[in-house]
Amino acid sequence: MDTLLPSLQILDIANCQQVESFPEGKRSAFLRRTSTSLSTLPIKEFQNLRSLDKKGLQLLTSLQLLSISDCPRLKARGWDFLQYFAAGVPGSFHGCLFPKASLHLIHSSCALNWLSKIPIEITDESSPAWNKGRIHYTNATKEVVEAYETQFSKDMESFLFSRAQELVVGGLLVLFVPAVPDVMSNSDTFTGTELDILGSCLMNMAKVGLVEEAKVDSFNVPAYYTPPKKLKALIERNGNFSIKRMEVLNNQKKHLILQSSSLRSLYLRAVLEGMIEKHFGNEILDELFNRFTHKIEGSSFFLNPETEKLIILFVLLERNN
Numbered sequence: 001m002d003t004l005l006p007s008l009q010i011l012d013i014a015n016c017q018q019v020e021s022f023p024e025g026k027r028s029a030f031l032r033r034t035s036t037s038l039s040t041l042p043i044k045e046f047q048n049l050r051s052l053d054k055k056g057l058q059l060l061t062s063l064q065l066l067s068i069s070d071c072p073r074l075k076a077r078g079w080d081f082l083q084y085f086a087a088g089v090p091g092s093f094h095g096c097l098f099p100k101a102s103l104h105l106i107h108s109s110c111a112l113n114w115l116s117k118i119p120i121e122i123t124d125e126s127s128p129a130w131n132k133g134r135i136h137y138t139n140a141t142k143e144v145v146e147a148y149e150t151q152f153s154k155d156m157e158s159f160l161f162s163r164a165q166e167l168v169v170g171g172l173l174v175l176f177v178p179a180v181p182d183v184m185s186n187s188d189t190f191t192g193t194e195l196d197i198l199g200s201c202l203m204n205m206a207k208v209g210l211v212e213e214a215k216v217d218s219f220n221v222p223a224y225y226t227p228p229k230k231l232k233a234l235i236e237r238n239g240n241f242s243i244k245r246m247e248v249l250n251n252q253k254k255h256l257i258l259q260s261s262s263l264r265s266l267y268l269r270a271v272l273e274g275m276i277e278k279h280f281g282n283e284i285l286d287e288l289f290n291r292f293t294h295k296i297e298g299s300s301f302f303l304n305p306e307t308e309k310l311i312i313l314f315v316l317l318e319r320n321n
Helices: 002-007 026-032 054-058 142-166 190-207 213-217 228-238 261-280 282-296
Strands: 040-044 065-069 103-109 167-179 241-248 311-319
Touching: 103 142, 142 167, 142 228, 167 228, 190 213, 190 261, 190 282, 228 241, 228 311, 261 282
Parallel strands: 040 065, 103 167
Antiparallel strands: 167 311, 241 311
8 A cells, every 4th residue: 555655646534533633643654655745635524633733734745735624622723724724726617626525615706707618519610600700609690699608507507516516515605707787788798899899800810811711710719798697597407505695796897997998908918818829829919909909999988987787796605405
């Protein structure tokens, strides 16, 4: 078994009723042999655990996540902060990232509008949902919109299932979700209009041979802005959570508006540059965003805070039993 220890990454320890201090003795020696590989250490159901050996845990140089739950007698000297843990880990939030039932609170901020992937049918020339000449579902056919909606529904189901696995019963999931009002289309928002304009800039560049038109037809932005009613229905259908609160945040729009064409262009470039460069290469970036800047220059739509209709939903969910 010792030969396997240098490769051990996750060690889940539970239901050790007699342990009063951790790690100690044989357990400390065991952990030392995993010090360069062990990244995740959940400790659960130590009913008599009263203290933690700070020096022993500091030997775990690769440790990224230490979670402690159901240890009612734990009073660790100098470890008062262990009542609360914060962790950031690499990986997609559309799948599981943490050990089962290891978290009491999860927060996601302005991320769920990003899809896990582009719906395959919108780049298929034989599909009714082929999104030719556009880079988003804004002002596209209903088939394109439905393809985005379907992918968002799949992603939300996967997200909610994964978070339900990671949360303890009664744990909280706090979400800030970019959305559109129930009675409004995405084309009425800054984001939808900007993506339409950016797509038209790409098509203009294709007409003069600066990019291949086929490249434009195969490029789509993987973002979907849900109406609140749809999100509520998806949460209820999932069944793992109770909705404790769901409301629109009171955004101060004047702080969200970048009141010059160059600032708007820089903002959009910061968001999309990575995916555009990956698809087209970096040679077109300056030309593309220069064209975008000129197209929106002097537009009253982008200079008026009242024209931005995108909303942020605050959603508080509790893990069901």
